[in-house]
Amino acid sequence: MFLYNRVNKEELKKRLAEESFQRKTISFYRYRILEDPQAFRDELFRDWFPLDCFGRIYVAREGINAQMSVPEHHFEAFLKTMKKYEILNEIPIKYAIEDDGKSFYKLTIKVRPKLVADGLDDHAYDVTNVGKHLSGLEFHNEIGKENTVLVDMRNYYESEIGHFEGAICPEADTFREELEMVTDLLENKKDQKILLYCTGGIRCEKASAYLKHQGFNDVNQLHGGVLEYARQIKAAKLDSKFLGKNFVFDERLGESVNGEIISKCHQCGKPCDSHTNCDNHGCHILFIQCPECAEKYHGCCTPECAHEKMQDTGRPSNLRIGFGNSRKFRKSLSLMQLEQQK
DSSP, rough: OOOOOOOOOOHHHHHHHHHOOOEEEEEEEEEOOOOHHHHHHHHHHHHHHGGGGGEEEEEEETTEEEEEEEGGOOOOOOOHHTTTTTTTTHHHOOOOSSSSSSSSSSSEEOOSSSSSOOOTTTSSSTTTSSEEEOOOOHHHTTOTTTTEEEOOOOOOHTTTTETTTTOOOOOOOHHHHHHHHHHHHHHTTSSSEEEESSSSSSSHHHHHHHHHHHOEEEEEEETHHHHHHHHHHHHHTTTEEEEEEEEOOOOOOOOESOOOOBBBBBOOBBBBBEEESSSSSOOEEEOOHHEEEEEEETTOOHHHHHHHHHHHHHOOTTTTTTGGGSSSOOOTTHHHHHHHOO
16 A cells, blocks of 8 residues: 555546535644654554545654544544544544535645744753643633733734734744744733634644743633634634634635635735635745736736746746745735835
8 A cells, every 4th residue: 555645636636526425624733742753654644545534634753733624424434543543532623614625635644843843942942831721712701801912823824814803913924933023022021911822723832832931921822723712602602703714724725704804805905815826836825816816817926927827938937036035925915015125
């Protein structure tokens, strides 16, 4: 048995579109030391590939982080495989807010140095000394209280389309950048109650430990992230304090929490919260684009990229070089802002 996918992307997407059964989109993570991450990765592939499980799973010595799509008729069998492994037994599973079953089209399991890249030495701080976990309802009730600071620990392109009301949303493109920004922004708030949140909770595990290491005394985190918050708020029939769409790292790129659109098309400024990748494959930058601009620019981020796409040169593009002193657009800046910086 080959322990990796051997079918091309186009064929896999065709098969997914033709499926006659339903799928469940789920996510889970756990920090737990693994002695042999590669062997664990291979066993997971042997268990999940025959069940037609799709997803993006990262395994590291410090644990596992998974976003998956599982066929409903194989879901019980999938749960049985989880019980085989101490790290996965009774692991909290989060379910998608909006789910069309098309979140993933193949099974990818990779071994990585870390579950969340923070750019820090493994011994820089104790990642197990985390903040207090708050349920969705507890978190909901703390928002807006006096002497409380609410911080979004996701990247700016995520918070741009959705965030909690009143949250600090640093304009960061990476988790490492955000750790530094948040520490600086909260330097004079070390005795205040800090509320952290992210998509599913995994980034807050590290962020809360890092802030405690930096001397913050009352660090709290949303257990299960925005995904779990949305589920609990809906069940309790409360008005969501999360506004807009929750960014997700699969084919959907987002799922609405309260139905609002709080962001704008990066090209024309119309209300829009649909992320896409530039259809010039030499660029492929992630940006927000409305249907009208998608038609006008042929799915591309700039007229230059649209022209290159139509020329179909087959050569790598240099169009992204020179913006923000990097080889890519700053994700935290709109294309209109970037044009002004030229």
